[in-house]
Amino acid sequence: MMTLDQVVPGVSVVVETVGGARAFRRRLMELGIIPGTRVEVLRVAPFGDPMELSARGCNLSIRASEAREVQVVAAAAEQRASVSPLAAGLAKSAP
């Protein structure tokens, strides 16, 4: 397990959990970066922050301080950007 800010540019990962301030995590999830989404780190800005990500065919930039709150695991090379572990997450949350 690692956090998104530790991921080297060019590497793809899969989101495990989205943490951090509520405004941040809600907006990031609303943009489709939810547990199970595949994310590629594209590059880091010249001053070392923020970083640029690619997810679901869209490019986003977030700051390192917030990327630290996103836990990720290494992506299997053939894994597609999908929300497969979603059902598991929902089942867990049901009573």
Next chain:
Amino acid sequence: MSMTEGFEPPVPKGAAPSNADPAQETGMPTLLLVGNPNVGKTSLFNRLARRNERVGNYPGITVERRSAEMPLPSGRRVVVSDVPGAYSLSARSSEEQIALQAILGWAGNPRPDLVIVVVDAGQVVRNLYLALQIIELRVPVAIALNMVDEAGDRAPSAAELERLLGVHVVPTNGRNGAGIRELAAAVEAELGEPRRPRVHVSYPAALLHDVDRVADALPDEWKGNVERQRALALWALSSLEPDDELTGITPGLRERALEVFAGAGERDLDREIIESRYQYLEARLAELPTRASEARGGRGLSRTERIDRVLLHPAYGFAFFIAIMLLVFQSLFAWADPAMSLVEGAFAAVHSALENNLPEGFVRDLLTLGVVDGVGNVVVFLPQILLLFLFIGLLEDSGYMARVAYLMDRALRSVGLHGRAFVPMMSGYACAVPAIMATRTMERRRDRLLTMLVVPLMSCSARLPVYTLIIGALFPPSSVFGVVPVQGLLMVAMYLFSTIIALVAAAVLGRTLVKGRSVPLILELPPYRWPSFGSVLTMMWLRARAFLSEAGSVILAFTILMWLLLSYPKVDPPTDAPSQPAPAASVSVAPNDAKLEATPSFEAYQLERSFGGQLGKAIEPVIEPLGFDWKIGVGIVGAFAAREVFVSTMGLVYGLGDVGDDDAPLRERMRAEMHADGKPVYTPLVGLSLMIFFALACQCMSTLAVVRRETQSWRWPAFLFVYMTGLAWVTSFVVFQFGRALGF
């Protein structure tokens, strides 16, 4: 959830107070254009909006609202309004709340008859997330599937999508106008007979239980059918927080939503809501036969990624950034000049034509010195405004502006400014007026306000003539170490000084008065696209029009006021002027120069006795500790019109007439000016104090007028004036008193 609930019956219009809206006046059906940012919504709006375009604000908030008439195939007309881009209806700030209020026709907005959701065909899932929320509110929806060409094989078939969702889906292209007629036909059909969307997200049972508890606490006005109540309860559950900045939320609802949210314990309600929606969309879209994968693995680099590898490169990217910004700056600073001279020349010609053909008197002076010069003072800003918005339009439309924010975030965040504040701050070196208008590129009110309050501290081009005069008059053209000219060094120092003060002011104001919660930066870097020149030209025209009509009237009024102040009361020519020195602390002892020995001109005599002259004398005790006498005070009063007016006012004060472009006689005169005790009025220390005063004081009525237009209140311009002028006084005081104590 059952789909048998009908839409609510239409409520008669006219109840909502918004007299600026054409729909209110005509009873025409109202359409809203809603969508994520960067989906081509503005281009589409420009295509749909054919007549009577109006730009106003959303009720109670300074967020721009464009609306216009749009003809339908039958000839019937509807009013279409643009809603600011949003990824979701959930909100924390009153700006984010606009989307919900506009869609429901709350808070003084007209109730829409149809909401057109603009969907980027290349980002269908994320875009439909917003459409889903709107459909859940049981508002009639049609979808414009935009930019199908750009999406290529990622674009779903519109017909399939229409079958799947049960709403009209029309492929459109805002750039070339394709699909606009079809969209109008769909609007007509939908207005005639609204469809029932086939959309039904299955939320977990426990979540629905929570949602129903929140729904019970909804205020009566929010209650409608059970579907909408649930949707509103979901919105409240996602949006309400102990410290949100939302308006119109009853305490009971907030309390209940927070209680339910906290009571969820281990369960993560935000995640449950968002995941349920994405799961639903993914599952439904998977049914589409034609849809290619959104993840474009193994298809090589996209065009945008190839461009970004260069433009966001640590070295070339930065060089490109600097080159682009220099180009924008150069255009404002230098290229706008011929057009501005042309405007000035034209108004000067009208001025003298009137002067020569009208009988002398109040009416002539009012027309020439007040109205013509005032209108000229307004129009002279147009070249810079048009040029800046040309560049901003090109940068926004091409997708590069988001990269500016990305590149500059780290640097500007350290003083509390948004990455997008870079362009307004840089434009401030040319002129604060277009720069303040450029703060519109930022979404948050707090970011806009903070930038607006510090941009006027940047050393604008109107300060240059003042610096030039003072440096030329009071500092010798010698060199440091034989190479670096003192005068040039001082000029550079003034620019550095203003920049540092502006950044410090941003850091201080951002932590105190315009304290905003630090919002997370989640910045979309949209694909690079060719700018749509039609959209850019429309935006330039709208900005120029808004400036002329709203800021222009204030600048005109200020000009007339300044003219009255400096010309009245009228006095008779002095009968014994040569023998009677001016009743003031300083007299002119002019050695050696025959020109300077002349008696003060009648112009100077009149100016001294005008309200402005009296004001200059009245403030003398206040400005004396800064090293200024009352004559400089009159110059400062006159410079409120614009800083460069200081030069011509000083020319008048010293009886030199109109100094024009050559300020050499004025420089001589300043060097020769002595106090009653024989000491020179202008020492290098006084010059430094005066330059610092001009660097910091808010000596610009046009800046105040444009801040008023952007904030829709006099409160912020008043604050801007007080804080800048106060800062100027204190800084000049410290510099002058310290300098004097050190023996300068």
